[in-house]
Amino acid sequence: MDTFPADPDILDLADLLPPQSRQKLERLVEARDGSHAVLSAANERARSASDELSRLETEVSRKVAELRYSPLGGESYEGMVARLEKPLAPKRAEVGRLRDAARRAEAKWQAFNFLAEVHFWLADARSRRARFAHSPLPTVKAKNPVDTVEKLRAELDELDAAWAAAEAAPAPASDLRKRMAAAVEEIARQGQPDFNPRVRDGDPMRLAHHFTLSTHGSGAVIGTGGASLLVWLFKDEITDRLGALIDEKSKQGTMTDADRVLRFEEIAERRLQVEREEEAVIAAAETAGQHIPRRRDCDPRAVLEIQEV
Numbered sequence: 660m661d662t663f664p665a666d667p668d669i670l671d672l673a674d675l676l677p678p679q680s681r682q683k684l685e686r687l688v689e690a691r692d693g694s695h696a697v698l699s700a701a702n703e704r705a706r707s708a709s710d711e712l713s714r715l716e717t718e719v720s721r722k723v724a725e726l727r728y729s730p731l732g733g734e735s736y737e738g739m740v741a742r743l744e745k746p747l748a749p750k751r752a753e754v755g756r757l758r759d760a761a762r763r764a765e766a767k768w769q770a771f772n773f774l775a776e777v778h779f780w781l782a783d784a785r786s787r788r789a790r791f792a793h794s795p796l797p798t799v800k801a802k803n804p805v806d807t808v809e810k811l812r813a814e815l816d817e818l819d820a821a822w823a824a825a826e827a828a829p830a831p832a833s834d835l836r837k838r839m840a841a842a843v844e845e846i847a848r849q850g851q852p853d854f855n856p857r858v859r860d861g862d863p864m865r866l867a868h869h870f871t872l873s874t875h876g877s878g879a880v881i882g883t884g885g886a887s888l889l890v891w892l893f894k895d896e897i898t899d900r901l902g903a904l905i906d907e908k909s910k911q912g913t914m915t916d917a918d919r920v921l922r923f924e925e926i927a928e929r930r931l932q933v934e935r936e937e938e939a940v941i942a943a944a945e946t947a948g949q950h951i952p953r954r955r956d957c958d959p960r961a962v963l964e965i966q967e968v
Contacts, residue, residue: 664686669774672781677793680963684777687962691771694764702762705757712750719743770952773962780959794966796939797932804944811937818930827923828914835905840898847894850887934961 670688670784707762722743726736784791801807852864874882890897914922938961941951953962960966 669778669781672785675781675784676963676965678792679793680965684963687774691774694768698764698768701761705761708754708757712754715746715750719747762919773953773955775959776955777959777962790968792966792968794964796935796942796964799936799939801940804940804951807940808828808937811933814933815930818926822926825914826921828912828919829910831913831915832905832909836902839901839905842892843894843898846887847891850891878901931958931960934958938962
């Protein structure tokens with residue numbers, strides 16, 4: 660069963676909100692607490708009836724067992740058992756109904772689990788000293804609120820897919836080539852010999868030093884074994900070969916970093932608009948007496964009808 664953060668209470672954060680949004684949050688919290696009270700009462704009725712059923716089943720089982728040692732008179736054993744067990748069926752049906760009612764009450768209470776996310780979001784907003792203004796919800800015509808909400812949620816799923824596609828989009832070959840060439844250039848720079856024309860004894864290039872490869876007592880590797888020197892020697896060949904590999908592996912649907920950021924911004928803007936339309940339909944339905952559960956991950960800005968300023 661989900662729980663809601665209790666310290667500090669969500670209403671302790673309500674002073675962050677403009678008056679209209681604060682009042683809406685208070686109504687939602689009041690409805691949540693009321694649904695929890697209904698759930699507690701439903702659970703208690705179901706437990707009480709279940710305990711009573713257990714006592715009745717125990718008593719019936721005891722009486723049925725006693726039949727083996729008691730005279731049956733003119734009644735058959737099966738008939739006496741059926742008569743003793745007759746009260747069990749309605750009691751079991753009652754327990755079933757009460758348990759169903761408790762499950763329905765729990766579902767209604769769980770429908771407020773989005774408030775936990777709103778709570779965490781408001782706590783974060785306070786930590787970063789955010790300020791908000793009221794942002795009225797748009798007017799959405801909905802002959803069938805449930806169908807309209809389902810359509811809006813389908814669009815949200817599509818936006819999630821578009822976000823994932825942008826995240827997974829390959830970089831253009833030109834960008835990959837540029838970054839690869841920079842990496843090769845850096846390794847080559849490290850491998851370039853330090854030539855000293857004044858050295859008259861030994862190797863003026865200190866090639867043996869470049870081919871050093873050993874380990875420190877801590878396990879750290881010292882030297883490159885000549886790898887960086889070889890990259891310097893064959894820099895152009897390596898760059899060309901790696902560039903050809905990039906071209907060979909390049910894919911469709913590439914996006915530059917700038918295009919990717921722009922796409923994320925477009926998706927986020929549209930997603931907030933859709934969530935505000937969704938909240939508008941849900942709020943209007945509630946006013947008309949129809950309950951449509953909110954998603955747990957609904958945007959608090961849409962639910963609270965706010966925008967950051």
